Amino acid sequence: xxxxxxxxxxxxxxxxxxxxxxxxxxxxxxxxxxxxxxxxxxxxxxxxxxxxxxxxxxxxxxxxxxxxxxxxxxxxxxxxxxxxxxxxxxxxxxxxxxxxxxxxxxxxxxxxxxxxxxxxxxxxxxxxxxxxxxxxxxxxxxxxxxxxxxxxxxxxxxxxxxxxxxxxxxxxxxxxxxxxxxxxxxxxxxxxxxxxxxxxxxxxxxxxxxxxxxxxxxxxxxxxxxxxxxxxxxxxxxxxxxxxxxxxxxxxxxxxxxxxxxxxxxxxxxxxxxxxxxxxxxxxx
Numbered sequence: 001x002x003x004x005x006x007x008x009x010x011x012x013x014x015x016x017x018x019x020x021x022x023x024x025x026x027x028x029x030x031x032x033x034x035x036x037x038x039x040x041x042x043x044x045x046x047x048x049x050x051x052x053x054x055x056x057x058x059x060x061x062x063x064x065x066x067x068x069x070x071x072x073x074x075x076x077x078x079x080x081x082x083x084x085x086x087x088x089x090x091x092x093x094x095x096x097x098x099x100x101x102x103x104x105x106x107x108x109x110x111x112x113x114x115x116x117x118x119x120x121x122x123x124x125x126x127x128x129x130x131x132x133x134x135x136x137x138x139x140x141x142x143x144x145x146x147x148x149x150x151x152x153x154x155x156x157x158x159x160x161x162x163x164x165x166x167x168x169x170x171x172x173x174x175x176x177x178x179x180x181x182x183x184x185x186x187x188x189x190x191x192x193x194x195x196x197x198x199x200x201x202x203x204x205x206x207x208x209x210x211x212x213x214x215x216x217x218x219x220x221x222x223x224x225x226x227x228x229x230x231x232x233x234x235x236x237x238x239x240x241x242x243x244x245x246x247x248x249x250x251x252x253x254x255x256x257x258x259x260x261x262x263x264x265x266x267x268x269x270x271x272x273x274x275x276x277x278x279x280x281x282x283x284x285x
Contacts, residue, residue, distance in 0.1 A: 054142030055102075056081040057135060060149050062157045063122055063248075064199045069155035069275055072129055073210065074200035075114075075248040078104070078121040082141055087117040094211035095124065095247055103138045112211035112247070124248045125151060126210045127203055154224050154273035155200035159249070171279045172197040173268070184264075187282035188230070192256040197243065201226065201250040201272065204241050214242025214249070226252060226272035230283065233260040256283075 023036040026046075035042040061068055063075035070076050088100040095112035097103060102116045106129055115122040121137070129151045137144040162168040166183050173182040176193040180186050188194065204220035214220045221241040228235040235254035243249045252270065260266075265280040 052085075052139075052141035053082045055083050055137045055139050055144040057137055057144050057147040060135060060147065062155060062200060064157035064159045065277070067155075067157055067277075069152055069157065069200065070125055070149070071152050071155035071200040071202050072125055072127045073202060073204070073208070073242075073248060074125050074155060074157075076123055076125050078123065078135070078137070079119060080137075080144070081119060083118055083121055083137065083139065084116040085118065087115075089115045093213060093247070094209070097211070101140050105136050105138070106133050114247075124210050127207065152273070152275060154202040154222075154226075155275050156198050156226055156252075156270045156272045156277055157200050158270070158277060158279055159197045159199065171281070173279075173281065182281055184282050187284045188256060188260075188266075189284055190256060190258045190260055190262075193238070194235075194254050194256065196228070196252040196254070196270070198250050198252060198270070199248055201240060201242075201252075208242060211247065213245045213247050216244035219244065222250065222272075224273045226270050228252060228254050229267075229269045229271075230256060230281070231261045231263070231266045233257050 025034040025036055030046050032046055033044045057078055058080040060076055060078050062070050063077045084100045084102050090096060090099060095114060097110035097112055099113040099116045104111055104113055104121060104123055106126060109126055111126055112124045113121060130153055133149060133151050135147040159172040160169045161172045161181055163170045163181055170181055174195045175182060182188055201222040203223050205223055206220055208214060208220050219241050226240050235256055238253040238255060240252045241250060243251045260283055262283045262285055264282050266283045267278050268281050269276060269278045
C-alpha cells in the first residue's frame with residue numbers, strides 16, 4: 001500500500017517557460033527524507049511510503065480486570081499488532097464505531113471504540129451478543145483473520161484504579177461515608193454503604209443501546225441480580241445496573257451488616273449468573 005504525500009507548489013511568476021525542479025534529499029542517518037522545492041521544504045519520515053501490514057488480533061479480555069470473561073454491554077480490551085499508527089481516544093457520544101480508520105466488528109456488527117493504539121483497542125461488546133462470536137478488525141493495512149471468542153450472559157468484573165501510595169491495581173470499591181476508595185488504610189467498616197464499580201453485568205431494564213451512557217431516570221437495572229458476600233456475611237443489595245452517564249460501566253450498591261467479620265484479607269465475592277469474582281479487602285469494627 002502506498003502512502004503518497006500531497007505537496008502544493010505556488011506558481012512561479014514570470015517563469016512559465018522554465019522547467020520545474022524539485023530535489024529529494026535523504027539524510028545520511030536515515031532518520032528522514034527532505035523534499036526541497038522552490039516554495040520551501042517538507043520533512044518526511046524515512047519509511048513514509050513503507051507498506052502497511054494487516055492487523056492481527058491476539059487476545060480479547062475484560063477491560064476491568066483483564067480476565068477472559070466478557071459479557072454483553074461490557075467493556076473489552078483487544079490486544080495485537082498493527083491496529084493503528086498512532087494513539088487516539090474519543091469522548092464522543094454516541095461512541096463511534098470507527099476510530100482513526102480502524103473498525104472492529106463482532107459477527108459483522110460494528111462496535112463502539114473508545115481508544116485505539118498500535119497494540120490495543122478498548123471497545124464495548126454489543127448487548128445483542130451472547131455465545132460464540134467472531135471478531136474482525138479492518139484498518140487501512142487490511143483485514144485481520146477471524147478471532148473467535150465466547151460472550152457470557154454475565155461476567156461481573158471490578159474495575160481497577162490508580163491510588164497514590166497504593167498502586168494501579170486497586171479495586172474500585174467506594175465507601176459512601178467518605179467517598180474514597182477502599183484500601184488497607186481506608187478499610188470497610190461495619191454498617192458501611194459501598195459502591196462497587198464493575199463491568200459485565202449484562203442486559204438491563206430499560207434496555208440501553210451500546211455506545212450510549214446509562215440513564216439516570218429511570219435507572220437501567222441489570223436483569224440478572226448479583227449477590228455479594230463479605231466473608232460469610234450476605235450484603236444487602238441496594239442497586240445493580242448501569243452507572244448514570246457512563247458507557248459500559250455498571251455499579252453495585254450494597255450495605256454491610258453489623259455481623260460482618262473483621263480481618264486484613266476478607267473475601268468480597270460477587271456472583272451473577274454462575275460467574276464469580278473475588279477480591280480480598282480489609283474490614284474493621
